[in-house]
Structure formats: C-alpha cells, structure tokens
Amino acid sequence: MTVPDVPAAMVNNQFFDEFTDKVRVKPIPWEGYSRAGLISGDDLRELKEYQQAAAAQANREGKDVAQYMGLLVRLTEKLSSIDALQYLLVQVDDIVESGQGGGCGEQLQRVMFRCLEKKDDYLGLKASKILVGAISGSSSAAEAEQRGFAYARLFGYLERCMRSELTSVVDVAVQVMQSALRARRARTVLFGEESAQCLAQLIDVLRRTQQSLMQASGSAPRTRGVVAVPQTQYEVVFCLWLLSFERPIAAALDRRLDVIAITAEIARSAVKEKVVRIVVALWANLLRLAAPANVPAMLVARVPACLATLGAGRSFKDEDLRSDLKQLAEELAEHTGVMTTWDEYLNELASGKLAWSPAHRSEQFWKLHIRRMDEHDHRVVRQLADLLTEPTASETALAVACHDLSQYVRFNPDGKRLLARIGAKARVMALMTTSECPDVRYEALLCVQQIMLNAWRN
Structure with a gap:
C-alpha cells in the first residue's frame, strides 16, 4: 500500500490565503530597521534586489534563491x-x-519553532506549514528521519491550534497535520504517548463536526472551532487514514479512540461523496491490516448494514467508490461468516463497547447461553468484570456490564462465588456510589440485589 502523492504542505483556506495576500503588499520599514542597526546595509541591499527581481517576474538562479533563503x-x-x-x-x-x-x-528549524511561540496565529501556522513543507520536500524527508525532527513539538503546537475558537485556525492546523502525516515517523510520533493529547484533540474536532450537524436541526448547543462540516470531516478522516497505514496503529486506533463508531455515524449522514470515500478507505485499511482487532467494533457499529445502505441507497457518481463499497462488504462478510447471536455478543464484548442490543434484554438468550459464560475459565465473566474498571468504558457499557453480570447470577446461582473471587462483586458495589450516571447506579443496584437474593435462597 502506498500513500498517493500530494503537495508537500498543502493548505487551502480562504481566510488564510486572503491574509497572505495582504501581508505581501503591506509596507515594511526596512530602511528604518537598517538605520536602527537591526539589519545590515548588505542585508537591505540584497533584500531590495530580490524584491525588484520578483516585481519584474525575473527568474533567479538556484544559487541566488538559496542565498536569499538564507537572508530571510x-x-x-x-x-x-x-x-x-x-x-x-x-x-x-x-x-x-x-x-x-x-x-x-537546523537553523530553519530553530527559527520556525521560535515563531510557533509567538502570540500570532497566522505566524505560527505559517511557520508550521514551512516546517512540514521543508521536511517533505526533495531529500529533506530522509534528513529529517535521520536527525530526529521534533514532530512532538510541532504536534503540541497544532494541538493548541485545534482548541481555538477561530474556525480558520482549526482548519489550517488540521491541514498542516494532514501534510505532516505523509512521513511514517510522524505517524508513529503522533500515536505515541508524547502526542496523545494532540491525537485526542483531532478526534474532538471530528466529534464537533457531528455536533454541528445536530445544531442545524436545533437539537444541540452551539459548538466551537468547526469550519464547513464536510471539509473538516474529510480532512480529519484523511489524517486517520494515513495513520492506519501503520499496522500497529491500525490494530490499536479504534480501541483507543473509538474511530469506527464515529466514522460510521459520519458515513450515514455524509452528503459529500469524498467524505464517504475516505471513510471507506479508512475501514478498508483497518480490516486488511488488523482484522482481529477491528471486526468486533465494526459489527457493533453496524458497519455491514451501513455499507449495504450506502451501496444500495445512494447513487454515487464515482464508480471506484461503488466498487470499493461492494468489495469491503464482501471482505467483512468473509471475516464474520454466519454468526449466531452468541457470536455477535462475543464480538460486542471484545470491542469493549457494550450497548443495549436485544440479546441483553432477552431472557431466552441467557437461559440458552448461560453455561457458555463459564467456558475457557469463565472468560466472558472475567471480560465483563474487567470492563467495570476500564478507564475508557462508556457509561452505557458499564450499565450493560452490570446488567449482564446480574443475569449471570440470576440463571447461575453459584456464579456469585465467582464474582466475589475475581473482584467483580466489589467493583459493582463501588459503582453504586461512585458512578455519576443514574443508569449505571441502577444496574449496579439490581446486580447487587440479585447476588444477595441468591445468597438468601442458598
């Protein structure tokens, strides 16, 4: 798999471009700087020579350009x-x-990184664009790999930009990151511990786009820092797609950031074909490079149904997109095969994203499968217990896990001893008082009642 060629550092933002045009024609008092001793007479002369040549649209020799670059x-x-x-x-x-x-x-890096510290959004974003363009251009990409370019420092700046209230700042920051992630080392750094907050902020931008769609119908409060929704969604998912070319990242991306569920939501509501296309490309990488890690989450997020709806219900102009939808649906079907309700439950549990699917509320389901929960050293029960202390578990997942443990004890009275032995009983009891979610506290209470009821019966 290869990433297609794109400009080294591409930024397309109307406000950014218009501001650049204004900067070009803004008068700068170079003579005053020279008189004040801030720049030398030679610097002033060389600067004016190049400006005059540029105004006359005269081509300069490569040596002259390099000399002028050094001056700048x-x-x-x-x-x-x-x-x-x-x-x-x-x-x-x-x-x-x-x-x-x-x-x-080294000098260019030092100077541009100093510009990131200035309290001027345009200056910092321009410097970050220059850094990425210089790294990606010609042979400098290999040099950056060897010298250990400070990607973490760059991503730290872009993270701050993505928190901005100004939509243009958020948009340009995402586009700069999009260009930076062409480099494999940049992907590794972004997914590493040092840049974890930057990656989380990137996902937050994506979530805010969905909230913006809800605002259009008046069903959600106003969000901040989101530009045109389809374009922002495309840019952020493009970043995720570039990350997914690294097999270790593809295996951990959804587990850490829940990208499959949110991109499924985006695909269902997307109007622009290019948004659907990049989401499908991301899913294809996740499936082909790390199927065991991602198939369960795809089933929980109902990706097969989403692919079927997109393939049958939308008339896409892009023939390649129609073909990709069909191919991905077939590949996903090969991984899932003919799945029973129990298989679906196991996949849901493996994803860590339990939801109130019909099986959880079905008495028949628990009567039929209760003994299977004790197979492989009570693996399913232990997974439910572990989920109760998972820091990233949602409130819904915690409530469902408490409910499922309650059903386990209900239909297997001896199960209360196992829950006590593996610490699940103590965790459920703790959720009764520590959880801020009423549903979690309620399901935890029912689970404890079921444990106590069976103890009384015994």
Missing part, C-alpha cells in the same frame, strides 16, 4: 516585529513551495 531566515531570527516576521515567512514559504528551499536545516 537570518532576518527572521533577528527581528521581532510581527508585521516583518509575517512578510519574511510568506517569502520563505514561497521558496519552499517552489522546491528550492534547500531542505530543513
């Missing part, structure tokens, strides 16, 4: 005026985009 970086390091720094970074970015930037040297 030096001036960026010397000056502190935001207006001057914005102008210099626009010029640097133009050179990087032209492919004549000369890589991502």
Whole structure:
C-alpha cells in the first residue's frame, strides 16, 4: 500500500490565503530597521534586489534563491516585529513551495519553532506549514528521519491550534497535520504517548463536526472551532487514514479512540461523496491490516448494514467508490461468516463497547447461553468484570456490564462465588456510589440485589 502523492504542505483556506495576500503588499520599514542597526546595509541591499527581481517576474538562479533563503531566515531570527516576521515567512514559504528551499536545516528549524511561540496565529501556522513543507520536500524527508525532527513539538503546537475558537485556525492546523502525516515517523510520533493529547484533540474536532450537524436541526448547543462540516470531516478522516497505514496503529486506533463508531455515524449522514470515500478507505485499511482487532467494533457499529445502505441507497457518481463499497462488504462478510447471536455478543464484548442490543434484554438468550459464560475459565465473566474498571468504558457499557453480570447470577446461582473471587462483586458495589450516571447506579443496584437474593435462597 502506498500513500498517493500530494503537495508537500498543502493548505487551502480562504481566510488564510486572503491574509497572505495582504501581508505581501503591506509596507515594511526596512530602511528604518537598517538605520536602527537591526539589519545590515548588505542585508537591505540584497533584500531590495530580490524584491525588484520578483516585481519584474525575473527568474533567479538556484544559487541566488538559496542565498536569499538564507537572508530571510537570518532576518527572521533577528527581528521581532510581527508585521516583518509575517512578510519574511510568506517569502520563505514561497521558496519552499517552489522546491528550492534547500531542505530543513537546523537553523530553519530553530527559527520556525521560535515563531510557533509567538502570540500570532497566522505566524505560527505559517511557520508550521514551512516546517512540514521543508521536511517533505526533495531529500529533506530522509534528513529529517535521520536527525530526529521534533514532530512532538510541532504536534503540541497544532494541538493548541485545534482548541481555538477561530474556525480558520482549526482548519489550517488540521491541514498542516494532514501534510505532516505523509512521513511514517510522524505517524508513529503522533500515536505515541508524547502526542496523545494532540491525537485526542483531532478526534474532538471530528466529534464537533457531528455536533454541528445536530445544531442545524436545533437539537444541540452551539459548538466551537468547526469550519464547513464536510471539509473538516474529510480532512480529519484523511489524517486517520494515513495513520492506519501503520499496522500497529491500525490494530490499536479504534480501541483507543473509538474511530469506527464515529466514522460510521459520519458515513450515514455524509452528503459529500469524498467524505464517504475516505471513510471507506479508512475501514478498508483497518480490516486488511488488523482484522482481529477491528471486526468486533465494526459489527457493533453496524458497519455491514451501513455499507449495504450506502451501496444500495445512494447513487454515487464515482464508480471506484461503488466498487470499493461492494468489495469491503464482501471482505467483512468473509471475516464474520454466519454468526449466531452468541457470536455477535462475543464480538460486542471484545470491542469493549457494550450497548443495549436485544440479546441483553432477552431472557431466552441467557437461559440458552448461560453455561457458555463459564467456558475457557469463565472468560466472558472475567471480560465483563474487567470492563467495570476500564478507564475508557462508556457509561452505557458499564450499565450493560452490570446488567449482564446480574443475569449471570440470576440463571447461575453459584456464579456469585465467582464474582466475589475475581473482584467483580466489589467493583459493582463501588459503582453504586461512585458512578455519576443514574443508569449505571441502577444496574449496579439490581446486580447487587440479585447476588444477595441468591445468597438468601442458598
């Protein structure tokens, strides 16, 4: 599998582009800086020569461009005026985009990372775009791998941007990350412990897009920092898709961030074909690279039904998308085969995302399968018990787990001894008082009552 070629650092945002155009024509008092000794006379002369050549649209030799690039970086390091720094970074970015930037040297990295610390959103975002473009361009990608480019520092800045109230800042930050994740090492760093908060914030942006859709119908409070919903969804899922090319990440991505459930929700409501296309591409990677880890979650999120609905109910213009939907549905069916209700229950439990599916409320289901819960050293019961202390478990999952343990004791009176031995009884009793969710407290209470009832009967 290969990631298709895209521009080294691509940002397409109307506000960002319009602001860049304004920066280009804003007058900067270079002569005043020279008189004040902030820049040298040679710096001023070289700067004006290049500006005149650019105004005349004259081509400069590669050596001249490299020399001018060095001048721009030096001036960026010397000056502190935001207006001057914005102008210099626009010029640097133009050179990087032209492919004549000369890589991502230590001085360029040092200067651009300092710009990330300035209290100016445009300056920081422009610097981050330059860093990613310089890393990704020509042979500098290999250099960055060898030198250990500070991706974690870059992602820390992008995380702060994604928390912004300004929609344009969020959008540009996501696009910069989208470009950065072309590099394999960037994916590994983003999924690592040091950048965990950045990745979580990326998912938060995705969740906010869904909340924005609910706002349109007046069923949810206003959210912050979300641009045009389809475009933002496409950009964020594109980032997840790039991450999913790494097999270890594909195996852990959903477990950590619940991406299958949220992308299934997005696919069902998406209007734009490109959003559906990138979601399907993400699912395909997750299935092909880490099926055992992701099939249970796909079944819980009803991905097969979603694929069937999209394939039959939508008239997509993209023939490749129609083909991909069919192929993915067939591949997923091969992994699931003919599943019994018990198999579906096991998959749901394995995903850690228990929900109130019909089996949980069915007395017949528990009568039929209660003995199977004790197979393989009571594996199912132990999984339910472990879920009660899982930090990432949802309130619904906790409530359902308490309910299922209650049913286990109801139809297997001796099961109360096992619950006490493995610590499940104590965990359920703790949830009666510590959980903030009424449903969890209620199901925990019923479970404890069932345990006590069986103790009295015995």
